[in-house]
Amino acid sequence: MAxxxxxxxxxxxxxxxxxxxVLTGVPVPVYEADNGQLGYTQADSSAIFLAFxxxxxxDLTKDETITFIxxxxxxxxxxxxxxxxxxxxxxxxxxQEFEQETMSTIINLMEDASIEFIAPEYVSDDYVRCIDFxxxxxxxxxxxxxxxxxxxxxFLCACGQYGNVGLLKGRFTSSEAQDIFL
Numbered sequence: 304m305a306x307x308x309x310x311x312x313x314x315x316x317x318x319x320x321x322x323x324x325v326l327t328g329v330p331v332p333v334y335e336a337d338n339g340q341l342g343y344t345q346a347d348s349s350a351i352f353l354a355f356x357x358x359x360x361x362d363l364t365k366d367e368t369i370t371f372i373x374x375x376x377x378x379x380x381x382x383x384x385x386x387x388x389x390x391x392x393x394x395x396x397x398x399q400e401f402e403q404e405t406m407s408t409i410i411n412l413m414e415d416a417s418i419e420f421i422a423p424e425y426v427s428d429d430y431v432r433c434i435d436f437x438x439x440x441x442x443x444x445x446x447x448x449x450x451x452x453x454x455x456x457x458f459l460c461a462c463g464q465y466g467n468v469g470l471l472k473g474r475f476t477s478s479e480a481q482d483i484f485l
Contacts, residue, residue: 305365312355315369319376323351326425327383333376342375346388351379359444367436374437377430381418384425408459416466438467447473454480 307315316333323331329349336342336352341359343352353375360368391410395403419438423431445464448471451457457480464471465484475481 305360305363305368307355307365307368315355315372316353319351319353319380322376323349323380323383326380331380331383342379344379344382344386346392349383351376351383353379359440363440367440370433370436371440373430374433374435377422377426377434378415378419378437381422381425382414385418385421386414409462412459412462412466419466442468442470442472445472448480449473449476453477454483457481458483 312335316335319333320331323333327349332350334350334352336354339354339357340352341354341357344350345352353372355372360371363371391407394410395406398406419434422434442464445467446460448457448460448464450473451460454477457475457477460473461471461475461480461484475484
């Protein structure tokens with residue numbers, strides 16, 4: 304696994320912050336994600352969090368790792384540009400914790416594919432290529448649908464695969480999950 308140095312990580316954070324400010328018109332601090340997620344934004348902040356060290360990068364060269372991370376950044380900056388966080392918060396607020404997590408996951412799955420579809424309208428071709436590389440890498444490393452026993456897990460897996468690559472990996476063992484997905 305090619306790992307980035309602290310200096311390279313700081314340089315990428317600084318660079319991404321500058322690009323984020325240009326694209327959004329507001330300061331976009333970029334921090335290292337340390338919770339196991341690849342990348343995320345928060346509704347109450349303009350910050351973006353990216354994983355600079357992650358198991359997803361194990362088989363990648365340093366250049367491929369940077370390309371993947373650039374794709375993550377482009378994806379997350381598209382959330383900053385296109386996500387209506389007020390509507391999102393109204394949708395999940397006043398629900399029990401499980402309902403909030405479920406709604407948040409489904410909304411994010413639907414939105415991820417759509418923001419990447421409109422990305423060429425906002426980011427350069429280089430960033431679009433990085434998004435494509437990230438999506439292809441995620442598709443290659445994704446689990447098969449049947450690896451999930453619960454229908455909801457199969458449904459979420461299929462949605463993620465379809466959103467990332469447009470293809471499904473594996474097969475449904477739950478007719479309920481397949482019907483809902485279709």
